[in-house]
Amino acid sequence: MPQHSIDINCDMGEGLSQHDCEQDALLMPYISRCxxxxxxxxxxxxxxxxxxxxxxxxxLKCGAHPGYPDPDNFGRISIKLSHEQLLDNVLKQIQQLDKIATELGQTLGHIKLHGALYNDAEKSTSLASVLCQALAQDYPNLTVLGLAGGAMQVAAKQHGLTFLREGFMDRAYLVSGQLAPRTLPGAVYQKPQQCIAQVMAILKQTELVTLDGESLLLKVDTLCLHGDSAIALELVKTLHADLIHAGYHIQ
Incomplete structure (x- = not known):
C-alpha cells in the first residue's frame, strides 16, 4: 500500500504545572508539530x-501560539484592542517564546493564532492583513497556520508568508467554512469516532456534513488536534492506528 504523509498539529503548553506538561507529552508520539x-x-x-x-x-516542529491576553477566559472571548495594542501584545508573546527557544538551542518554525483571535482574524480581512504585515516584518521565516480558505490565507499570500491550510478533526464546521462557535450544541465533538470520520473524509476528499446541515469540501495541509480535549489521548492513539492501516504516516 502506498504511503501518504499527514501533518498533525496540536496546541500545547496551555497548563500551569509539570503534570500538565507531562500530559501534553503523552500526545507527542502521535503528532508532527506543536x-x-x-x-x-x-x-x-x-x-x-x-x-x-x-x-x-x-x-517535533515547534511554533508560537499567541492569543488574546485573557487567561481568565482562556482567550476564547474577543477583546476590544486597537490594532497597535494587539500587535504589540502578540509580538511580545512570540518574542518571549522565541527567546526561551533560542536559549535552549531550538528554532521556532511556525505561528498559529489561538481561540477568539484565530476566529476574529479569519473573519476580518483588515485584522488578518495587519497581523500578516507585522509577521512579515518581524518574523518572515515563520510559516502561518490558519483556517483553510479564510482571511489569513489570503493575507499571508499578499505579504509573502508561507501558509499551511488547517483543518480541524474535533470541531464541527459551518457551510461558510468557518468553525461552528463552541456555544452551539454539537460544535465540539465528544467521541473519537466522530473525529476520525472527519479526518478520513478530509483526507479522501469527500464532503463533510456541516452543523447547519449543508455539505463542505475541505483541502488542507495540516490537521489540528486540541490537546486540552478530554478525548485527546484516546483519539490520537486510535487515529494513529487507523491512519497507518489506511496507508498514512505522520509527517
Whole structure:
C-alpha cells in the first residue's frame, strides 16, 4: 500500500504545572508539530521551556501560539484592542517564546493564532492583513497556520508568508467554512469516532456534513488536534492506528 504523509498539529503548553506538561507529552508520539502557548491566553516561562524540551525529544516542529491576553477566559472571548495594542501584545508573546527557544538551542518554525483571535482574524480581512504585515516584518521565516480558505490565507499570500491550510478533526464546521462557535450544541465533538470520520473524509476528499446541515469540501495541509480535549489521548492513539492501516504516516 502506498504511503501518504499527514501533518498533525496540536496546541500545547496551555497548563500551569509539570503534570500538565507531562500530559501534553503523552500526545507527542502521535503528532508532527506543536503550537506552544506563550503567555497570552495561557502558558508561562516554565511550561514554555518544558514543552520545548519535550518536543525536541520527540522530534517535533515547534511554533508560537499567541492569543488574546485573557487567561481568565482562556482567550476564547474577543477583546476590544486597537490594532497597535494587539500587535504589540502578540509580538511580545512570540518574542518571549522565541527567546526561551533560542536559549535552549531550538528554532521556532511556525505561528498559529489561538481561540477568539484565530476566529476574529479569519473573519476580518483588515485584522488578518495587519497581523500578516507585522509577521512579515518581524518574523518572515515563520510559516502561518490558519483556517483553510479564510482571511489569513489570503493575507499571508499578499505579504509573502508561507501558509499551511488547517483543518480541524474535533470541531464541527459551518457551510461558510468557518468553525461552528463552541456555544452551539454539537460544535465540539465528544467521541473519537466522530473525529476520525472527519479526518478520513478530509483526507479522501469527500464532503463533510456541516452543523447547519449543508455539505463542505475541505483541502488542507495540516490537521489540528486540541490537546486540552478530554478525548485527546484516546483519539490520537486510535487515529494513529487507523491512519497507518489506511496507508498514512505522520509527517
Amino acid at each position: 503550537n506552544i502557548a506563550c503567555g497570552g491566553h495561557a502558558g508561562n516561562i516554565f511550561t514554555m521551556a518544558q514543552t520545548l524540551n519535550s518536543a525536541r525529544h520527540h522530534g
